Amino acid sequence: MPYELIATLMFATMMLMLLTGQRVFGAIGFVAVVAALLLWGDRGGFDIGFAAAMKLMKWYPLLTLPMFIFMGYVLSESRIADDLYRMFHVWMGGLRGGLAVGTIGLMVLISAMNGLSVAGMAIGATIALPELLKRGYDKRMVTGVIQAGSSLGILVPPSVVLVLYAMIARQPVGQLWLAGVVPGLMMATLFIAYIAIRCRLNPALGPVLAAEDRDIPLPEKLRLLRAGLLPLVIFAVMMVPFVNGWTSLVESSAIGALAAFSAAVLKGRMTREVFENSVRNTLGITCMFMWIILAALAFGAVFDGLGAVKAIEGLFTERLGLNPWVILILMQLSFILMGTFLDDTAMLVIVAPLYVPLVGALGFDLIWYGILYTITCQIAYMTPPFGYNLFLMRAMAPPEISIQDIYRSILPFVLVMVLALVVVMIFPQIALWLPEYIYGP
Amino acid sequence: MDGMIRRYIHAVDAINRRVGRVVMYGIFVLMGILLWSTASKAFLLPSLWTLEMAQFAMVAYYVLGGPYSIQMGTNVRMDLLYGAWSPRRKAWTDLFTILLLMFYLGVLLYGAVASTAYSLGYFGSSPFSFFGALAVGSEDIGVMERSSTPWRAYLWPIKTVMIVGILLMLLQCLSEFLKDVLLLRGKVD
Amino acid sequence: QEPIRWRFQTYAGAALGEHVTKPIIDYINAASNGEMEIELFYADQIVPTGELFQALQRGTIDAVHSDDDSMASPTPLRQFGGYFPFATKHILDVPVLFNQYGLADIWREEYAKVGVQWLSAAGQDPCNFNTTKEIKSVADLDGLRLYTFPTAGRFLTKFGVVPVNIPYEDAEVAVQTGELDGMAWSGITEDYTVGWANVTDYFLTNNISGAWIGSFFVNQERWNELPENLKQLVMAGIEAGHTYRNQWYWGGEARLRARGDKLELRTVPAAEWAEVENAAKEFWDEVAGEGEINAKIVSIFRDYNEVVNQAGPPYTNG
Ligand SMILES: NC(=[NH2+])NCCC[C@H](N)C(=O)O
Ligand code: NA
Ligand code: NA
Numbered sequence: 007m008p009y010e011l012i013a014t015l016m017f018a019t020m021m022l023m024l025l026t027g028q029r030v031f032g033a034i035g036f037v038a039v040v041a042a043l044l045l046w047g048d049r050g051g052f053d054i055g056f057a058a059a060m061k062l063m064k065w066y067p068l069l070t071l072p073m074f075i076f077m078g079y080v081l082s083e084s085r086i087a088d089d090l091y092r093m094f095h096v097w098m099g100g101l102r103g104g105l106a107v108g109t110i111g112l113m114v115l116i117s118a119m120n121g122l123s124v125a126g127m128a129i130g131a132t133i134a135l136p137e138l139l140k141r142g143y144d145k146r147m148v149t150g151v152i153q154a155g156s157s158l159g160i161l162v163p164p165s166v167v168l169v170l171y172a173m174i175a176r177q178p179v180g181q182l183w184l185a186g187v188v189p190g191l192m193m194a195t196l197f198i199a200y201i202a203i204r205c206r207l208n209p210a211l212g213p214v215l216a217a218e219d220r221d222i223p224l225p226e227k228l229r230l231l232r233a234g235l236l237p238l239v240i241f242a243v244m245m246v247p248f249v250n251g252w253t254s255l256v257e258s259s260a261i262g263a264l265a266a267f268s269a270a271v272l273k274g275r276m277t278r279e280v281f282e283n284s285v286r287n288t289l290g291i292t293c294m295f296m297w298i299i300l301a302a303l304a305f306g307a308v309f310d311g312l313g314a315v316k317a318i319e320g321l322f323t324e325r326l327g328l329n330p331w332v333i334l335i336l337m338q339l340s341f342i343l344m345g346t347f348l349d350d351t352a353m354l355v356i357v358a359p360l361y362v363p364l365v366g367a368l369g370f371d372l373i374w375y376g377i378l379y380t381i382t383c384q385i386a387y388m389t390p391p392f393g394y395n396l397f398l399m400r401a402m403a404p405p406e407i408s409i410q411d412i413y414r415s416i417l418p419f420v421l422v423m424v425l426a427l428v429v430v431m432i433f434p435q436i437a438l439w440l441p442e443y444i445y446g447p
Numbered sequence: 448m449d450g451m452i453r454r455y456i457h458a459v460d461a462i463n464r465r466v467g468r469v470v471m472y473g474i475f476v477l478m479g480i481l482l483w484s485t486a487s488k489a490f491l492l493p494s495l496w497t498l499e500m501a502q503f504a505m506v507a508y509y510v511l512g513g514p515y516s517i518q519m520g521t522n523v524r525m526d527l528l529y530g531a532w533s534p535r536r537k538a539w540t541d542l543f544t545i546l547l548l549m550f551y552l553g554v555l556l557y558g559a560v561a562s563t564a565y566s567l568g569y570f571g572s573s574p575f576s577f578f579g580a581l582a583v584g585s586e587d588i589g590v591m592e593r594s595s596t597p598w599r600a601y602l603w604p605i606k607t608v609m610i611v612g613i614l615l616m617l618l619q620c621l622s623e624f625l626k627d628v629l630l631l632r633g634k635v636d
Numbered sequence: 637q638e639p640i641r642w643r644f645q646t647y648a649g650a651a652l653g654e655h656v657t658k659p660i661i662d663y664i665n666a667a668s669n670g671e672m673e674i675e676l677f678y679a680d681q682i683v684p685t686g687e688l689f690q691a692l693q694r695g696t697i698d699a700v701h702s703d704d705d706s707m708a709s710p711t712p713l714r715q716f717g718g719y720f721p722f723a724t725k726h727i728l729d730v731p732v733l734f735n736q737y738g739l740a741d742i743w744r745e746e747y748a749k750v751g752v753q754w755l756s757a758a759g760q761d762p763c764n765f766n767t768t769k770e771i772k773s774v775a776d777l778d779g780l781r782l783y784t785f786p787t788a789g790r791f792l793t794k795f796g797v798v799p800v801n802i803p804y805e806d807a808e809v810a811v812q813t814g815e816l817d818g819m820a821w822s823g824i825t826e827d828y829t830v831g832w833a834n835v836t837d838y839f840l841t842n843n844i845s846g847a848w849i850g851s852f853f854v855n856q857e858r859w860n861e862l863p864e865n866l867k868q869l870v871m872a873g874i875e876a877g878h879t880y881r882n883q884w885y886w887g888g889e890a891r892l893r894a895r896g897d898k899l900e901l902r903t904v905p906a907a908e909w910a911e912v913e914n915a916a917k918e919f920w921d922e923v924a925g926e927g928e929i930n931a932k933i934v935s936i937f938r939d940y941n942e943v944v945n946q947a948g949p950p951y952t953n954g
Contacts, residue, residue: 030525033548
């Protein structure tokens with residue numbers, strides 16, 4: 007059987023297995039070992055699954071994963087962000103759509119304190135969402151605000167997705183993280199602009215806060231600004247030593263986790279329950295990631311053994327004879343498409359090794375490409391049918407919000423993200439300027 | 448019959464829950480190792496063993512914690528179709544697909560056993576009989592595998608932990624399978 | 637008829653593998669007239685380097701290019717592959733040691749015991765240092781975190797080096813993320829070829845070994861199955877690869893020291909570096925005491941070293 011056919015078959019079987027609703031890691035792992043056994047038989051077919059475990063062990067940047075996950079849970083479980091939310095609430099409430107705009111601001115700060123988007127989701131859904139609804143904000147808009155805003159968690163550093171990408175593309179995490187800053191802020195600005203325009207056109211979507219709610223003495227208002235210090239401190243404690251090379255990546259992640267934990271303790275928020283939930287959920291989510299990567303690595307090794315990299319290169323460059331930009335756009339489209347169905351980590355571990363060498367060979371910058379990939383992930387997280395943030399939102403949204411509401415509220419934000427993707431594609435400097443400024447070109 | 452099934456489910460869930468609840472504190476072990484690494488670098492001489500030790504800790508954390516994560520339901524599924532199905536329909540599908548998942552775990556387990564045998568110096572192709580022979584004393588431990596770091600850690604301990612973890616994972620999946628069986632037989636309270 | 641297919645994994649990443657392994661594979665594939673098709677995989681592609689040997693025994697991988705040390709060979713030869721401190725001065729010392737002083741027989745025998753066919757060894761580049769921090773004296777080694785081989789690392793801890801072992805392809809990024817201060821892994825040719833010269837600033841011309849010892853291995857059954865003409869062909873391809881590498885490194889080390897513009901050269905005065913060489917003498921004694929085979933190999937090194945010292949330059953210039 008020609009290799010291309012085997013590869014396609016593997017992919018198709020995996021998709022089918024995923025559709026049955028079995029756990030993602032099981033679906034991928036099963037296809038991987040069966041393919042290995044069929045192709046390699048007892049000449050190694052039995053070992054490839056476990057060899058992946060040893061490879062995984064050696065991927066030391068993954069040590070950051072539980073740290074960042076723990077950080078995120080401590081932040082959301084301890085409700086340390088309540089003050090932050092009040093700050094935005096009071097300062098932005100006077101504008102049309104101001105609370106929604108403030109929510110995006112909140113999400114940016116939370117993104118700077120954790121590496122995933124789950125924490126932002128949880129905080130947004132528990133603190134911001136009820137308030138927004140109570141103040142008469144349009145339910146067709148608000149869930150989108152929270153999903154889109156929280157997805158910044160993987161673009162603004164620290165970012166777990168960029169760590170995973172860094173391992174696969176073999177690019178420095180520091181540069182990648184810095185490359186995410188400006189696009190992240192740009193995207194936040196675009197979200198804000200979108201909200202502002204919508205609310206200007208139709209003030210009923212985001213009414214101005216009632217006067218008595220805003221009538222707060224100035225000193226009090228200024229005092230609230232202090233809440234903004236916490237994220238800055240946590241961000242700095244983690245990033246400054248790292249960017250300066252005083253601590254390594256994995257060490258910085260432990261410092262960040264310690265900082266978030268200490269902040270919660272000092273603020274008296276580290277109750278038994280918060281502690282229990284953070285520790286337990288960190289295990290759960292870390293296991294989810296690790297078992298998926300474990301299975302995907304085995305899948306990837308078989309794929310690699312089939313010579314899929316060469317096949318893809320041959321297909322794009324020789325057989326189709328495409329221009330580099332067309333290839334790049336096709337790749338992004340395929341990522342977006344796959345991302346709607348497939349787990350992003352699995353997608354990264356399986357597909358990126360096929361794409362990245364080609365992207366590099368075509369002369370594109372791999373740091374920049376990491377940002378494109380991350381934005382794609384953000385889109386994947388919230389688009390049906392399969393999206394982690396979507397799952398969470400469906401689980402956490404109050405009953406008056408239907409699935410249809412959620413889907414509809416996402417659409418405009420997805421379009422904004424696609425716009426951002428295009429802009430970063432056309433102007434790579436948006437991503438590359440900061441890392442080049444700090445680390446030199 | 449049902450009674451036995453129930454007892455199995457009860458026992459396995461209890462064991463895995465306990466194991467999971469112990470290893471979940473491993474996050475602090477990991478944090479401790481990494482912070483020690485930071486501190487030792489800043490103040491004394493950087494230590495040789497921290498990175499590798501952290502890697503071992505991480506493996507123990509996610510492999511031994513796996514079954515508990517299954518219990519918690521954190522291993523995501525693609526719920527495009529699945530999400531809308533009735534509990535019975537879900538159970539029916541899972542009944543089959545979890546066997547495939549268990550097949551994967553079985554292959555993983557075989558690999559782990561073979562690799563552990565290797566780490567004890569067995570170079571043949573029937574690892575299970577090696578362990579059998581080892582147990583009765585007719586086979587000896589050979590060249591023990593050590594990691595290719597200057598710390599030269601022996602690898603059999605972490606590999607053994609992996610065998611245990613994967614085995615527990617298999618037992619947990621069997622428990623999930625049996626829960627579906629009970630549900631489909633209408634034996635769920 | 638169907639070609640014989642092998643999966644071959646090399647220790648090197650793609651950029652270096654292009655020179656150290658790929659020419660051999662291309663040669664064999666082209667010359668076998670369709671009888672043989674070897675697929676080449678680079679560092680950690682199919683199995684992680686630490687598992688290479690095991691994978692080779694089982695047949696997950698059919699053949700391997702690596703050194704005994706980094707693939708964690710389960711033989712007493714383990715420490716002598718890669719860079720055994722000051723065992724060699726030049727790239728050609730390696731084939732001489734193997735073919736004229738008897739190492740080849742020892743290697744063949746020891747690997748037969750663990751079910752693997754050893755084919756051939758050759759020298760490559762010396763083990764210099766490329767670092768982000770300047771090394772001007774032996775004392776500057778203290779506290780450096782370096783990517784290096786297990787045995788070289790064990791030796792270098794005598795000077796306060798903190799050896800770090802990570803997947804080959806991750807080393808460059810690890811310098812950028814602060815996990816590493818540099819490498820004690822290669823000569824200057826490799827530094828430029830794989831991109832390490834882009835992330836480090838200094839190159840120390842002193843070395844701790846004059847040539848890397850690397851070997852080609854095949855799964856025993858695969859080798860036995862191979863018809864005689866193809867065995868010859870494989871050996872010829874490997875020999876051709878040795879010749880190519882000899883020139884590539886010999887020329888590259890000179891040219892890049894002289895003309896390269898990415899690394900500044902540093903040299904510790906020979907009189908001071910003698911401290912490191914003397915430490916190696918003790919290290920040899922230490923290792924020789926660990927077993928019979930060890931003692932035999934160390935005595936071969938001593939013997940050859942004596943010959944070289946009596947012969948004088950150019951043999952003695954490291
Ligand atoms: N590949 C995954 N399993 N991703 C889960 C994480 C998704 C989540 N919304 C995040 O960024 O935080
Ligand atoms: Na972040
Ligand atoms: Na999606």
